[in-house]
Amino acid sequence: MNSSKFPRLLSRLASCLLFAVFFLALAFAWALPHVRVQAAEPDIVVFAAASATNALTDIGNLYTEKGFGGIKCSFASSSTLAKQIEQGAPADVFLSANLEWMDYLEQKNLLAPGSRKGLLGNSLALIVPENSPVQSFEIKEGADLAAILGQDGRLAVGDPAHVPVGIYGKQALENLNLWDAVQDRLAPAKDVRASLVMVARGEAPLGLIYASDVSASDKVRIIGLFPESSHPAIIYSVGVVNIDQVAKAEAAGEFIDFLFTPEAKAIFKKYGFDVL
Numbered sequence: 001m002n003s004s005k006f007p008r009l010l011s012r013l014a015s016c017l018l019f020a021v022f023f024l025a026l027a028f029a030w031a032l033p034h035v036r037v038q039a040a041e042p043d044i045v046v047f048a049a050a051s052a053t054n055a056l057t058d059i060g061n062l063y064t065e066k067g068f069g070g071i072k073c074s075f076a077s078s079s080t081l082a083k084q085i086e087q088g089a090p091a092d093v094f095l096s097a098n099l100e101w102m103d104y105l106e107q108k109n110l111l112a113p114g115s116r117k118g119l120l121g122n123s124l125a126l127i128v129p130e131n132s133p134v135q136s137f138e139i140k141e142g143a144d145l146a147a148i149l150g151q152d153g154r155l156a157v158g159d160p161a162h163v164p165v166g167i168y169g170k171q172a173l174e175n176l177n178l179w180d181a182v183q184d185r186l187a188p189a190k191d192v193r194a195s196l197v198m199v200a201r202g203e204a205p206l207g208l209i210y211a212s213d214v215s216a217s218d219k220v221r222i223i224g225l226f227p228e229s230s231h232p233a234i235i236y237s238v239g240v241v242n243i244d245q246v247a248k249a250e251a252a253g254e255f256i257d258f259l260f261t262p263e264a265k266a267i268f269k270k271y272g273f274d275v276l
Helices: 006-040 050-065 078-086 099-107 145-149 164-175 179-185 192-200 211-216 246-258 262-270
Strands: 044-049 071-076 093-096 117-121 124-129 155-158 186-189 206-210 220-225 235-240
Touching (some): 044 246, 050 211, 078 093, 099 164, 099 235, 124 192, 145 206, 164 179, 235 246
Parallel strands (some): 044 071
Antiparallel strands (some): 093 235, 117 235
16 A cells, blocks of 8 residues: 555544544434433323223233333222222322222312213123033023022122122112022122132132123133113223322323223223223
């Protein structure tokens, strides 16, 4: 190589290196604020009815994958969750399986004003273990539920004293004049999923659950649906818990908005919910 060209070559290499360093620094400076904003998104704590477990878990994962923020869910009976919120549990969003427990929090000023929205609908179903000889059952006034329960069997259902599915179930059974025949043969459960498990394990020959919950187990099947006229409309509503942190409240509202997107609605429908 000609010795006179060597310094010029070094100069060009140095200029290219400086340009590359400048470009990388510029790109890093542009990206850094965006990384900080995403990292600063607060995790949202969602208290939701047990019947929404599968659907809301999938939706929460999708929300996080899209970079909108982390979602932490706690599932139980709506009554249990409402009481926990009343006692100061750190929830940001509440999704209730009935209107009464949402009313309960709203009356205590524990929901952000104007944040409450109707979200989903559902149906009541009778289920049996997969290996049950009962194939179908017409749920109507005077139906013989005792024939399915047998001599010692019990009806697995959420506790009618406070669990929404049990409250709906009691109303339906009373309206069909079936309550007196089964009220002493209940296996009250803490929530609808506990009832599902009892039937799936063969611990109860019959269960009363939401139709959507059947998708959570391949060991049970529906033998009949309650007439819609036998009970009040099953409406799931969602709202922001009344929290002081502005960033948290805004993030909670954004998550609720996401529940109404076509992607989230498709997941709810996949798990058997009616989207309002």
